[in-house]
Ligand SMILES: Nc1ncnc2c1ncn2[C@@H]1O[C@H](COP(=O)(O)OP(=O)(O)O)[C@@H](O)[C@H]1O
């Protein structure tokens with residue numbers, strides 16, 4: 001089994017840009033980065049600094065333009081489209097602000113679609129789904145509803161269940177609380193924190209200080225490069241000292 005401090009993802013001189021007419025400017029520039037197993041890694045940085053782009057490349061949702069991206073010992077930039085899809089389904093879970101649930105299906109059925117891509121035994125998937133819904137605090141009555149019948153917070157929680165249904169090695173979250181009020185946002189953060197405590201590796205992008213405090217490692221992205229790093233104890237609760245340390249770091253970064 002992988003140990004806590006093992007590197008789970010790393011990149012070598014990774015660049016990523018978007019073709020923009022004749023101009024091709026890299027959004028991510030020559031990045032060498034290591035992400036550790038079981039960490040709750042947080043990326044912060046100004047809007048447009050490339051946080052989502054980086055998340056997409058690290059999760060294999062999008063291809064790097066240059067350089068290498070390793071998952072364990074395998075450089076997945078060499079994968080075919082088909083291998084890539086398989087890798088994402090088996091190893092990655094995604095939580096977005098916008099969850100892309102299918103409105104004509106119940107929350108549970110939305111989760112089952114993802115689960116059945118990997119596990120063919122429906123009973124097993126349903127059992128795991130029920131357990132996860134319980135873990136995120138949704139009752140049977142709630143997970144039987146359609147996305148249009150529940151609150152934004154409940155939708156994001158269903159999105160977390162869907163992200164976790166295939167036992168992913170890593171959960172990627174892009175501004176998961178961005179569209180929520182502070183109470184629902186806190187509930188979602190508590191859920192992510194509890195999964196991380198149970199050993200789940202999480203990589204989260206946020207522009208929100210309260211969310212960032214959940215990480216044990218904050219990386220600051222600026223102009224396509226990592227400009228600083230703040231290491232914290234594992235999150236227990238939101239102490240003043242923790243908040244001050246992160247504010248101080250962010251100010252240093254020019255946040
Ligand atoms: N699909 C795309 N096509 C072209 N440009 C993009 C695309 N996605 C992002 N960008 C550009 O890349 C830069 C970084 O975007 P993004 O990674 O979304 O930043 P962040 O998540 O930090 O706000 C921005 O300048 C943005 O306009």
Ligand SMILES: [Mg+2]
Nearest residue numbers: 051052053174
């Ligand atoms: Mg973004």
